[in-house]
Amino acid sequence: MAKNGRNEKKQTPQKRGNSKGASRGHLSSLPKTALSSSRPKKKITPNRTSGFAGGKRPYDYAYYEKEPASPEYMQRLFAERNYEVSERELAAYWKYYCLLRDHNAELDLTRIMGIEATVLKHFIDCSIVADLIEINGPVLDIGSGPGFPGAPIAIRCPHIKVILAESRGKRVGFLEMVKEELGLDNVEIYPRSVREDSPLEAQTIVTRAVEVIPATLKRVEPFIAPGGRVAFMKGPSCGQEITEAQQGFKGVYKMTEDIKYDLPNTNQSRRLVVFTKKTEEK
Numbered sequence: 001m002a003k004n005g006r007n008e009k010k011q012t013p014q015k016r017g018n019s020k021g022a023s024r025g026h027l028s029s030l031p032k033t034a035l036s037s038s039r040p041k042k043k044i045t046p047n048r049t050s051g052f053a054g055g056k057r058p059y060d061y062a063y064y065e066k067e068p069a070s071p072e073y074m075q076r077l078f079a080e081r082n083y084e085v086s087e088r089e090l091a092a093y094w095k096y097y098c099l100l101r102d103h104n105a106e107l108d109l110t111r112i113m114g115i116e117a118t119v120l121k122h123f124i125d126c127s128i129v130a131d132l133i134e135i136n137g138p139v140l141d142i143g144s145g146p147g148f149p150g151a152p153i154a155i156r157c158p159h160i161k162v163i164l165a166e167s168r169g170k171r172v173g174f175l176e177m178v179k180e181e182l183g184l185d186n187v188e189i190y191p192r193s194v195r196e197d198s199p200l201e202a203q204t205i206v207t208r209a210v211e212v213i214p215a216t217l218k219r220v221e222p223f224i225a226p227g228g229r230v231a232f233m234k235g236p237s238c239g240q241e242i243t244e245a246q247q248g249f250k251g252v253y254k255m256t257e258d259i260k261y262d263l264p265n266t267n268q269s270r271r272l273v274v275f276t277k278k279t280e281e282k
Contacts, residue, residue, distance in 0.1 A: 059105035064114030069097065077119045081264040083128075092155045092182045093123050099178060100146065107170045109146035125233075125263060125270070126152035129206060132259050132272055133231060137161040140202035142194045142220075143210040145171055147178050149233060153206065154187050163202070165190040196222050208233040213241040214248050217275060221252060226279040229256070236260065236269040245275065253277055 067073050071094045078085050085093065097118055100109060112121050126149030129135070137160035141150025144164040154162040164175050164187060172191040179187045194200065200223045207216055213232055220230060230253070232238070246255060257274035 059113065061101045061104075061113050061115075064117065066114075066116055069101070069115040074115060074119060077116060078124070081120060081124055081266075083124050083264050088158075089155055092184075093119070093152075095182050096123075096147075096151070096155075096178060099174070099181065103174060103177075107146075107174055109171065109174060110148075120263060120266070120268075122148055123152050125149075126208070127156040128263075129153060129231060129233065129272065130156045132261070133229075133257060133274060135160060136203040136229075138163055138202050139204045139206060140165060140190075140194070140200060140220075142205065142207045142216065144175065146174055149206050149208050151175075151178055151182075151184065151187065154184050155182070158184075158186055161186050161188065163188045163190050163200070165192070165194045165200075167191065167193040194219060196220075198223065201225065203228045205230045206233065207231075213238070213245040213273065213275070217245055217249050217253055221249075221277070224277050226277055228277050230275045230277075232273045232275075234271045234273055236271050238271060238273065242273060249275075251278065 061069070071090065074094055074097065075085075075090055078090070097115060100118065104110060104113065110122070112118060129149060130153050135153065135157055137157075139150065139153060139160060139162045141148075141153070141162065141164050144150050144166045145168075147164060150162050150164045154160070162184075166172050166175060166189070169191075172189060175189050178184070179189065190198075190200065192198070196219055202220070202223065203225055205216075205220050205224060205228070207230075210216065213234075216232070217230060224230060234241075242255065242258070245253070253275040255273065256276040257272065259272040259274075261270055261272070262268060263270060
């Protein structure tokens, strides 16, 4: 039986090092009903040439889209990346994309815009973690922002509880909207900063671009269960962080996985580094 209770046949992702995960094949069908966000769109007049420099924020999603966004086009983007998603997942991701597109200008949720970049750099980049390693719940996403990486993991693994920890009020409101409109009953929102004394319990912790590895290991040590794992989504050049973590937490954690891979059908390198909290016997 496949990890996380999934029986479907998996394809091998583009590996660059020791990886035991898999990306997925093509979709077989589209959702029967096209989905769209029910919330009205706000008209945005961006500065299209200067990007985010000088505080200018061009939030015109259509400008960044190579083709008009639609559920059918989103399905094709997943298929082009050799990443299989079910009809349920595709419907959730389409609603998610519509929410990001409608509210990004108001809430400053992400600087990754356009359906192509969102599918690859948010949806696939986050959910692929559940394909590369075994995920045990509860899962805690520290500094979730607009829900990354935790919400795509919750979509991928609907049977696993996922806690989205985010302290910024506007983004907490957005996460509540995502949970409600996507029907993510397995998601819980923790609307505060995660500290060493936070009343949390987790078997798996996943973070992306929050802080250096040693700082997170120190922060979560009091409430990560013995045998629990902390997974860090990193770029390829994180060797110094790993060395410092191994030296600073010897006897507390052990690095158990260092998976180097490319995002499907790209040369964009990633590294998934996993530290496991030692049990008393070890």
